[in-house]
Amino acid sequence: MGNSDRNKIIDLIKGFTIFLVVLGHCIQFGSGSNYMNENLFFDNFIFKFIYSFHMPLFAVISGYLFYFSLNKYEFKDLFIRKIKQLLIPIISTSIINIIINIILKRVSIGINFQSLKYIITIFYTNLWFLWALLFCSLTVLIFNKFFKNSIYLYLIFFIVLFITPDILNLYYFKFLYPFFIIGLFFNKYNILKNNIYCNKYLIISFIIHLIILFIFNNNIYIYNTGFTILGKENIFMQIFYDLFRILAGLSGVVLTLCFINCVKTKVNVLDKIILLLGKQSMGIYIISGYIFSYLLPKLTYNFNSNILINLVESIIITFISYLIVILLNKSKLLTKFILGNR
Numbered sequence: 001m002g003n004s005d006r007n008k009i010i011d012l013i014k015g016f017t018i019f020l021v022v023l024g025h026c027i028q029f030g031s032g033s034n035y036m037n038e039n040l041f042f043d044n045f046i047f048k049f050i051y052s053f054h055m056p057l058f059a060v061i062s063g064y065l066f067y068f069s070l071n072k073y074e075f076k077d078l079f080i081r082k083i084k085q086l087l088i089p090i091i092s093t094s095i096i097n098i099i100i101n102i103i104l105k106r107v108s109i110g111i112n113f114q115s116l117k118y119i120i121t122i123f124y125t126n127l128w129f130l131w132a133l134l135f136c137s138l139t140v141l142i143f144n145k146f147f148k149n150s151i152y153l154y155l156i157f158f159i160v161l162f163i164t165p166d167i168l169n170l171y172y173f174k175f176l177y178p179f180f181i182i183g184l185f186f187n188k189y190n191i192l193k194n195n196i197y198c199n200k201y202l203i204i205s206f207i208i209h210l211i212i213l214f215i216f217n218n219n220i221y222i223y224n225t226g227f228t229i230l231g232k233e234n235i236f237m238q239i240f241y242d243l244f245r246i247l248a249g250l251s252g253v254v255l256t257l258c259f260i261n262c263v264k265t266k267v268n269v270l271d272k273i274i275l276l277l278g279k280q281s282m283g284i285y286i287i288s289g290y291i292f293s294y295l296l297p298k299l300t301y302n303f304n305s306n307i308l309i310n311l312v313e314s315i316i317i318t319f320i321s322y323l324i325v326i327l328l329n330k331s332k333l334l335t336k337f338i339l340g341n342r
Contacts, residue, residue: 008275010061012260015278017057019318022288024050026313029292032303042218046307049213051221052245053252055129058281059176060253062133063183066140075145079138086134089340093286094126096338100294127286128172130340135173136180149188154181162229162239171227178246179253202258209251212244220245277318283325283339284318291317 027050028041041047069078098119101107109115124131139157140149147153158181161174219225225241232238277284296313303309328334335341 009260010065011275011278012271013057013061013256013278014281015274015276016256016260017054017061018277018281018284019274019314020050020054021285022318022321023310023314024054025288025292026296026310026317027305027307029296030300030303030310030313031305033297033301035303035305036297040305042221042224044305045213046310048216049252052209052213052216052248053250053256055176056179056246056249057253057256058129059133059136059179060183060186063136063140063180064187065183066137066180067184067187070140070144070149075141078141082134082137082141084336085340086130086137088337089286090123090127090130090134092337093289094123096290097122097126097293100290104294124168127289128169129176129285131169132172132176133180135170136177139177140180140184149184151185161227162242164228165230166226166228171222174227175222175245179249182250182253201254202262205251205255205258209248209255212248212251215244216248220248277322280322280325283328284321286339287321287324287328288317291321 024047027044027047029036031041035041069081073081098107098109102109107115107118109118143149143153143157158178161177164170164174166174219241222245225238227242229235229238296317300313325339328338329341
C-alpha cells in the first residue's frame with residue numbers, strides 16, 4: 001500500500017469518526033432538556049455504540065501518526081510542535097469560553113478565589129481529548145528519548161496508572177493511553193501496509209462488538225467510573241470496567257478498519273465527503289463544541305429523543321463546523337491559535 005492509499009484510509013477513518021463524534025453529541029445535547037439533564041443518553045444503543053470506540057479510534061490514529069513524527073523530528077522540536085498544536089488551542093478556546101460565559105452572564109469574573117477556581121476549571125476541562133493527546137504525546141516522547149520505546153516500560157506504566165489518582169481529568173489520559181500506544185506500534189509493524197484488517201474480519205468483528213454492546217452498561221463509560229482503583233469499594237470491579245472499555249474500544253477499532261477497507265473504493269461521492277471531513281477533523285471537533293455548549297440545547301429544549309432528528313442535526317452541525325473551519329483556515333493567525341495548525 002502506497003503513501004497516498006495509506007493517507008486516504010487515515011482521512012477516511014478520521015472523517016467517519018468525527019461524524020460519529022458529532023452524532024453522539026447530538027444525541028446528548030439535541031434530544032431535549034430532560035433527555036440531557038437526566039443522562040438518559042447513556043442508555044441509548046446508538047450512543048453506546050459510538051462511545052464504545054470513537055475516541056479510542058482517534059487515539060489509535062493519533063499514535064499511528066505520531067510515530068512518523070518521532071522518526072522525523074528531534075526531541076526539542078517535536079516537543080515544541082506538540083505544545084503549539086495542542087496546548088495553544090486549549091488556551092485560546094478556554095479564553096473564548098470564559099468571554100462567552102461572561103457575555104451570557106453565566107459567570108462574573110472578579111479578583112477572588114471563586115473566579116480563579118472557575119478559570120482553572122475551564123482550562124483543564126476544555127477540549128479534554130486534546131489534553132489526553134498532549135499527555136500521551138509527551139509520555140511517548142520521553143520514553144522514546146530515554147528508553148528507546150521499550151514496550152515493557154509502556155506496559156509497566158499502564159499498570160502504574162491504575163494506582164494514580166484521577167485528579168484534573170487525568171482519567172481521560174489513562175483511558176486513551178493504551179490506544180495511543182497501540183497506534184504507535186500499529187505503525188511500527190506496518191499494519192496498514194500489510195492490510196491485516198482485510199474484509200474477511202468484518203463479520204467477525206461486528207459480531208464480537210455487538211456482544212460487547214449488549215454487555216456494555218453505564219459503569220463502563222469513563223465519565224461515570226473513572227480509571228483509578230484508589231478509593232474504590234470494589235477494586236476488582238473497577239479493573240473489570242477499565243479492561244472491558246479497552247476491549248470495547250479495540251473491537252470497535254478493528255470493526256471500523258474493516259468497514260472502511262470494504263467501502264473505501266465503492267462509494268466515490270461519499271468517499272470524497274468523508275475525506276474532506278477527515279482532513280479537518282480537529283477543527284470540526286473544536287468548532288462543533290461551541291454549538292453543543294451554547295446553541296443546540298437551547299434550540300432543542302422541548303425535543304424528544306429521535307435518532308432521525310439527531311442525524312439531521314449531525315449533518316447540519318458537521319456542515320456548519322466544516323465551513324467555519326475553512327473560513328478560519330484563511331487566516332494564519334486564527335488557524336494557529338484556534339485550530340492548532342502550524
